[in-house]
Amino acid sequence: MASKPWRDVNAIYQIYPRSFQDSDGDGVGDLRGVIQRLDYIKGQKHSLGIDAIWFSPIFASPMADMGYDVSDYCAIDPLFGTLDDFKQLLEKAHALDMNVMLDFVPNHTSDQHPWFIESRSSKHNPKKDYYVWRDAKPDGSLPNNWLSIFGGPAWEWDDERKQYYLHTFLKEQPDLNWDNPMVRDEMKRVLRFWMDLGVDGIRADAVRWISKDPQFRDNPKNKNWHDLDAPNQFGSQIHKYSRFWKNLFPYLREMTDILAEYHNRIIIFEDYPDDNYSTKEQYLGFYNVNPSIGMPFNFEGLWTEFYADGFRRFVTEFQGMLDPELHRPVYCFSNHDQPRIASRMGGEEQARLVALMQLTLPGLPTVYYGDEIGMPNTPVAPDQIRDLSAFSSGDFAVSRDPERTPMQWQRGQHAGFSDTQPWLPIGPSLAKHNVETQSHEPDSMLSLYRRLLKLRAKHEILRRGTYEAFGEIESDIFVYSRWLDDQHVFVALNFSATVQEVTLPHLGRILCCTHPVDYPDIDEQGMVRLRPFEGVLVECQEHSLR
Numbered sequence: 001m002a003s004k005p006w007r008d009v010n011a012i013y014q015i016y017p018r019s020f021q022d023s024d025g026d027g028v029g030d031l032r033g034v035i036q037r038l039d040y041i042k043g044q045k046h047s048l049g050i051d052a053i054w055f056s057p058i059f060a061s062p063m064a065d066m067g068y069d070v071s072d073y074c075a076i077d078p079l080f081g082t083l084d085d086f087k088q089l090l091e092k093a094h095a096l097d098m099n100v101m102l103d104f105v106p107n108h109t110s111d112q113h114p115w116f117i118e119s120r121s122s123k124h125n126p127k128k129d130y131y132v133w134r135d136a137k138p139d140g141s142l143p144n145n146w147l148s149i150f151g152g153p154a155w156e157w158d159d160e161r162k163q164y165y166l167h168t169f170l171k172e173q174p175d176l177n178w179d180n181p182m183v184r185d186e187m188k189r190v191l192r193f194w195m196d197l198g199v200d201g202i203r204a205d206a207v208r209w210i211s212k213d214p215q216f217r218d219n220p221k222n223k224n225w226h227d228l229d230a231p232n233q234f235g236s237q238i239h240k241y242s243r244f245w246k247n248l249f250p251y252l253r254e255m256t257d258i259l260a261e262y263h264n265r266i267i268i269f270e271d272y273p274d275d276n277y278s279t280k281e282q283y284l285g286f287y288n289v290n291p292s293i294g295m296p297f298n299f300e301g302l303w304t305e306f307y308a309d310g311f312r313r314f315v316t317e318f319q320g321m322l323d324p325e326l327h328r329p330v331y332c333f334s335n336h337d338q339p340r341i342a343s344r345m346g347g348e349e350q351a352r353l354v355a356l357m358q359l360t361l362p363g364l365p366t367v368y369y370g371d372e373i374g375m376p377n378t379p380v381a382p383d384q385i386r387d388l389s390a391f392s393s394g395d396f397a398v399s400r401d402p403e404r405t406p407m408q409w410q411r412g413q414h415a416g417f418s419d420t421q422p423w424l425p426i427g428p429s430l431a432k433h434n435v436e437t438q439s440h441e442p443d444s445m446l447s448l449y450r451r452l453l454k455l456r457a458k459h460e461i462l463r464r465g466t467y468e469a470f471g472e473i474e475s476d477i478f479v480y481s482r483w484l485d486d487q488h489v490f491v492a493l494n495f496s497a498t499v500q501e502v503t504l505p506h507l508g509r510i511l512c513c514t515h516p517v518d519y520p521d522i523d524e525q526g527m528v529r530l531r532p533f534e535g536v537l538v539e540c541q542e543h544s545l546r
Helices: 031-041 083-095 114-121 181-197 248-259 279-287 308-321 341-345 348-358 388-393 435-439 445-458 460-464
Strands: 012-015 052-055 072-076 099-104 155-158 163-166 201-204 266-269 294-296 366-368 466-470 477-484 487-494 500-503 508-513 527-530 535-540
Touching: 031 052, 031 083, 052 201, 072 083, 072 181, 083 099, 083 181, 099 181, 181 248, 201 248, 248 266, 248 279, 248 294, 279 294, 279 308, 308 466, 308 477, 341 348, 348 445, 348 487, 348 535, 435 445, 445 460, 445 508, 460 477, 460 487, 477 500, 487 500, 487 508, 487 527, 527 535
Parallel strands: 012 052, 012 366, 052 099, 099 201, 201 266, 266 294
Antiparallel strands: 155 163, 466 477, 477 487, 487 535, 500 527, 508 535
16 A cells, blocks of 8 residues: 655654563563554544654664664564564554664664674674774773763773774674775665665664764863763763764765655654854755755754743744755654654643644644653653663763653553553553543643644644744743745744733634634634733635645
């Protein structure tokens, strides 16, 4: 069955497969569990109504980094099921007119991958240059000063080969040598394997690291770093030479060229802002790789402080960089590596405001599983931590487990996720934050998401309309409009904890509010009184939606 045209997709739903639904009673989510829950995402009358799903890695892996250490790119890890299970999932998703994306990890593999086992075995092996190997300096010290994101040096001595290998992440995740054309050919074969199977898109992980300075010069010190006692000193350097080097975009172009051989495929690049380059230079660099197929995530909302001017500036500056005819924004306010929206922004009311903003901005938004019910981070005790990066860095506070806990489907033991003890604990807010309870509450967070996603799917103006911000810069209110042909809507967002009055340029009617059963009134002058942390989507009376 043909996949849905990406231009018509209203949003992407990120599934962390370990935590979505356990079907076999081992306490870990799996593919058959996802198949059981696809109707929740799209299918049943009261489904979430999202047109695409993205899986964090499900490839074969020793799970040192929860699947981001791949030992076989063309196999499903038994923890999640089989390749036949994935084919069934793909078939059912397509039957529901839903696209499927996979998380592709191009920068590194597991140290258990056959390529690495061969590469470390001999300096004369055909795969000897599949990874980044270097001799020690004459004095026996490390090849350079590069650091691992997860703490400590980025170099690990290998007794078998008698050299150091580079690992940007855990030592169990050796970096591939993308300057070797044989490596690039291998990765192209991997992409073709999944495209031939019918996968609709790729999320490419940590791509900035695939091109590095071939001279391996030392990174300069970060003069603004003063936390000399921090367990992880990664921030003490400016990572000028270890990432984002000159071949990055040509290598990404080779990846997009593979997807271009197929109909209706996209690739979304993971990239965080890099201080060595201007924001515009980074974004346009990724977009210009191949704008019809490739696009970067916009993660700036993950660190923007919760006030109107901060969000106005980042959204307006970003939109101003883009050509709306070529570039599709991908706004992401939550993911498996960052605290959940409700915890990061201050609470559920703030999370509602962010949801209304994200789903009324242009492009292709991503929704992290559980955010649609307002799940906060779940406390994870030190003896329950499963994220090895916390141990590697020596700082339990950096554990990503709190935002990766099981989906909360219903009240009761194990939250409907599993019949046994889950791999991570269930959140203490289960009584309120679960799908079953919120499905019957017209004013729940889930009801808000369903309403917004239904509007976004129905009205092209919310996906592709022109964006324009206006209003007072120092105001607590962020107001913008969306245009498409003769259609026009406004969005007004109150970022303050007090009531604010906003006068809209045109009269209209409210299509959605952060509390979908209690809309404020718009008077004859176009003034609306927004309650604390309240936002509204308003259809312009003079340019109504058809």
